[in-house]
Amino acid sequence: MRIDIISLFPDMFAGPLGHSILxxxxxxxxxxxxxxxxxxxxxxxxxxADDYPFGGGSGMVMKPxxxxxxxxxxxxxxxLTRRRIVLMCPGGQVFDQAKxxxxxxxxxxxxxxxxxxxxxxxxxxxxVDEAVSIGxxxxxxxxxxxxVITDAVARMLPGVLGADDGxxxxxxxNGLLEYPQYTRPRQFNGWEVPEVLLSGDHAKxxxxxxxxxxxxxxxxxxxxLAGMELSSLDHKLLEEIKTEQAGG
Numbered sequence: 001m002r003i004d005i006i007s008l009f010p011d012m013f014a015g016p017l018g019h020s021i022l023x024x025x026x027x028x029x030x031x032x033x034x035x036x037x038x039x040x041x042x043x044x045x046x047x048x049a050d051d052y053p054f055g056g057g058s059g060m061v062m063k064p065x066x067x068x069x070x071x072x073x074x075x076x077x078x079x080l081t082r083r084r085i086v087l088m089c090p091g092g093q094v095f096d097q098a099k100x101x102x103x104x105x106x107x108x109x110x111x112x113x114x115x116x117x118x119x120x121x122x123x124x125x126x127x128v129d130e131a132v133s134i135g136x137x138x139x140x141x142x143x144x145x146x147x148v149i150t151d152a153v154a155r156m157l158p159g160v161l162g163a164d165d166g167x168x169x170x171x172x173x174n175g176l177l178e179y180p181q182y183t184r185p186r187q188f189n190g191w192e193v194p195e196v197l198l199s200g201d202h203a204k205x206x207x208x209x210x211x212x213x214x215x216x217x218x219x220x221x222x223x224x225l226a227g228m229e230l231s232s233l234d235h236k237l238l239e240e241i242k243t244e245q246a247g248g
Contacts, residue, residue: 001104001157003033004074005146006067007113008049010035016147025160033150034074038062041069050116059117067112067123074110083108085128086149087119088142092131095149099132103149104156111149113142175228177221179212211237 005013013035016022025031039047042065050060071085084106093099103109112119112128124131134145154160182193196208214237217224230238 001031001106001153002078002080002108003031003150003153004078004108004110005033005035005113005150006038006070006074006110007035007141007143007146008037008039008062008115009113009141009143010037012143013147016151021160022151022154025154025157028159030157030160031154036070036074038066038070041066041073053117057117061117062114062119064120064122064127067119068127071110071112071127075108078108080107082106083110084130085110085112087112087124087128087131088114088133088145088149089118089124089131090133090136090138092133094136095132095134095145095152097152100149100152101156103153109153111142111146113146115141115143175224176213177216177224179209179216207233207237210234211241214238215241 007013013033017026017033022031022033026033039049042049042063048063049066050062053059053061075083082105084103086103086109088111112123132145132149134148139145180194182197186193186198194208196204199205210233214225214234218238218241
């Protein structure tokens with residue numbers, strides 16, 4: 001998969017892209033990430049990419065021409081047909097795991113980062129396919145959301161995490177929060193690892209993990225359960241959890 005990021009501050013991406021899973025994914029060829037500065041597509045000698053807003057107001061607005069040319073350039077360079085152009089915007093659809101899976105299905109993902117007071121709205125209307133937000137709060141620019149989306153989407157691609165089912169075990173992948181994880185030592189500060197995880201009985205372990213995943217979701221994000229299609233075993237496990245909570 002090719003991910004293109006349009007940003008006035010390309011140096012911000014050196015850290016996140018140069019370490020851990022994202023670096024390994026690039027080194028192994030599972031993803032190719034390119035950051036393009038729209039200032040490189042300005043025609044004036046000062047490379048001005050922003051201007052005062054029509055109608056007055058504080059701050060500056062990113063001009064449409066440099067962004068349009070930058071997007072056009074990466075589209076023509078990649079020559080990929082299954083692409084999605086996404087604007088990082090606090091007024092966009094809230095990003096979630098389902099959106100990460102959807103975006104991972106494209107050959108090319110172009111993430112457009114706003115800054116200052118935002119981007120000329122003609123880009124949102126005529127250039128991008130959709131706008132996405134990572135939460136109901138305002139950030140200085142779209143760079144941090146672009147990093148978040150790049151990381152979340154990359155994890156959905158086959159081979160990026162190494163283990164075939166690595167992503168499926170993550171919180172939210174199947175609609176539930178992840179079950180608790182433990183490692184050595186078996187005892188720490190008098191705190192024990194749950195005995196079932198040491199039993200070697202894979203069926204019991206899987207049942208325990210499902211139950212604890214349901215428990216975590218019920219306690220911390222009960223709203224997620226409302227939209228889920230639960231199995232008969234899930235209903236049984238939830239009843240067990242509620243009985244335990246009631247002290248039964």
